Amino acid sequence: MKRIHMILAAFALFATPLAAQTELVASKISPKYASLRPLTNGLSAISLMWPLNSLAENRIEATHAGLATIVRGPTSEMSEFEADTYREINGIDLGITLLPNHIMLTLSAPSDGFAEAIGHMSDLMTSPNFSRQWYARQIVQQRPLLATKTRRPDNVTGVLSDFILFPEEDDGTDIANLSFQFGMPSQIVVRHEGDVQGDVTAFLRKLPRQNSDMDQPKAKITDLPKGVIFAPDASSRETLMFLVKSETFDGAEDFVGANMLMDYMGAYQGSEMFRVIRQELRAAYNPTADFEQLGKNRALMSLSATVQSSEWPMILEEMKAIYNRVRDSDATDQGMRNVKRRALNGLDYHFSTNARWGASKYMDEYTDAASGQIRFPVFTAVVNADVEKIRDNAKDHLPPLDDYLLILIGGSNLPPEAMKADGYCEQPLSKPLRHCLTQLR
Numbered sequence: 001m002k003r004i005h006m007i008l009a010a011f012a013l014f015a016t017p018l019a020a021q022t023e024l025v026a027s028k029i030s031p032k033y034a035s036l037r038p039l040t041n042g043l044s045a046i047s048l049m050w051p052l053n054s055l056a057e058n059r060i061e062a063t064h065a066g067l068a069t070i071v072r073g074p075t076s077e078m079s080e081f082e083a084d085t086y087r088e089i090n091g092i093d094l095g096i097t098l099l100p101n102h103i104m105l106t107l108s109a110p111s112d113g114f115a116e117a118i119g120h121m122s123d124l125m126t127s128p129n130f131s132r133q134w135y136a137r138q139i140v141q142q143r144p145l146l147a148t149k150t151r152r153p154d155n156v157t158g159v160l161s162d163f164i165l166f167p168e169e170d171d172g173t174d175i176a177n178l179s180f181q182f183g184m185p186s187q188i189v190v191r192h193e194g195d196v197q198g199d200v201t202a203f204l205r206k207l208p209r210q211n212s213d214m215d216q217p218k219a220k221i222t223d224l225p226k227g228v229i230f231a232p233d234a235s236s237r238e239t240l241m242f243l244v245k246s247e248t249f250d251g252a253e254d255f256v257g258a259n260m261l262m263d264y265m266g267a268y269q270g271s272e273m274f275r276v277i278r279q280e281l282r283a284a285y286n287p288t289a290d291f292e293q294l295g296k297n298r299a300l301m302s303l304s305a306t307v308q309s310s311e312w313p314m315i316l317e318e319m320k321a322i323y324n325r326v327r328d329s330d331a332t333d334q335g336m337r338n339v340k341r342r343a344l345n346g347l348d349y350h351f352s353t354n355a356r357w358g359a360s361k362y363m364d365e366y367t368d369a370a371s372g373q374i375r376f377p378v379f380t381a382v383v384n385a386d387v388e389k390i391r392d393n394a395k396d397h398l399p400p401l402d403d404y405l406l407i408l409i410g411g412s413n414l415p416p417e418a419m420k421a422d423g424y425c426e427q428p429l430s431k432p433l434r435h436c437l438t439q440l441r
Contacts, residue, residue: 023179026209034374043191050103059175061175063180065141066180067182075120093106099360100295122202126203149429151238151409156433181208183207184209186369191355224300226423228419228425232412238306239308239312242406243316243405245399254397255299256378260336260390276322283307289304327394340385
């Protein structure tokens with residue numbers, strides 16, 4: 001499962017058997033509407049959210065795959081191929097996104113054909129056909145990538161995010177024999193100049209509600225363990241170093257402060273990691289610091305680089321030195337101003353043009369729906385950020401490096417014993433990272 005990145009990137013969904021092996025993805029209540037500023041790229045969009053039926057990773061994969069199968073399937077009047085061609089010709093995009101507590105379906109289409117696009121989405125959602133062949137393919141696509149094989153930092157981030165949000169790997173359900181049906185959503189976010197609530201209400205009448213008495217699950221706040229995970233590979237001459245920490249912040253200002261400081265370290269060309277590790281030491285092609293949002297005021301903070309296996313201890317010390325210098329308030333005024341400028345530009349661009357991103361940020365802030373005026377405290381904190389104050393108080397935003405988990409993948413250069421004091425696990429290349437994450441927890 002892959003989460004939205006860079007973010008700034010979360011279900012009142014219940015799974016109740018309708019018939020044998022069929023799960024109804026539905027809310028018990030009527031949906032709550034939110035209208036956000038229209039997009040500026042000529043498109044309109046609508047996002048529908050359902051609470052999650054389970055927090056077990058296998059069930060979430062199945063739900064994602066099942067709903068994706070429906071929206072890529074046939075309608076009562078179109079075959080799968082005809083429906084796909086219709087969307088391509090008319091510029092319609094449909095996609096499923098996983099959020100910390102919900103699963104989301106987003107439709108975007110040219111504004112002048114938005115009502116017709118909603119009608120097409122309705123036909124797909126209410127179609128009685130469920131392709132088991134396409135579901136099987138979608139299940140394969142939704143399985144987490146084996147990060148020990150790909151060794152890509154974004155794959156590692158995705159696996160760690162899933163482990164934090166959905167710590168149970170398998171609840172024993174035979175997902176291969178499941179099928180799915182859309183029901184009533186719990187929340188709806190609209191990005192459109194006109195009024196489409198009548199069109200939406202018309203197709204919502206066709207969707208069943210959840211009638212189960214079971215409590216809807218909520219994601220629990222969990223953190224990554226400390227220690228060292230090493231996945232040796234004698235056939236590889238390179239090692240991916242990945243320092244990572246999950247963090248819950250005191251508020252939007254603390255969250256934004258940490259984000260900007262991590263960006264200063266390694267998010268762009270010209271950052272400290274790029275300047276020192278790539279340009280001066282020529283030790284890694286793409287050293288990176290990343291800040292992945294995991295809900296309201298929560299994030300996964302990481303520093304990574306792929307280097308020659310014989311050099312990883314030395315480069316790791318350079319990464320730590322960069323982190324500690326920034327944490328000790330050693331950051332330039334111009335560099336911090338550049339970070340804020342990029343953050344402002346990124347917020348404006350993504351919110352104005354990316355419907356999924358905007359709806360995800362709304363759900364980060366309003367998991368249980370907004371009541372009254374909609375505000376985005378993180379956006380406000382970016383606009384009002386005092387970068388000099390953030391730099392001078394860096395220790396208030398950044399945790400000490402001793403709290404980080406170190407993941408090493410590839411090569412045969414073992415970590416020294418002194419690094420293993422907070423825990424150590426040797427990770428088999430053939431197993432997912434959950435193997436060692438669970439042992440260290």
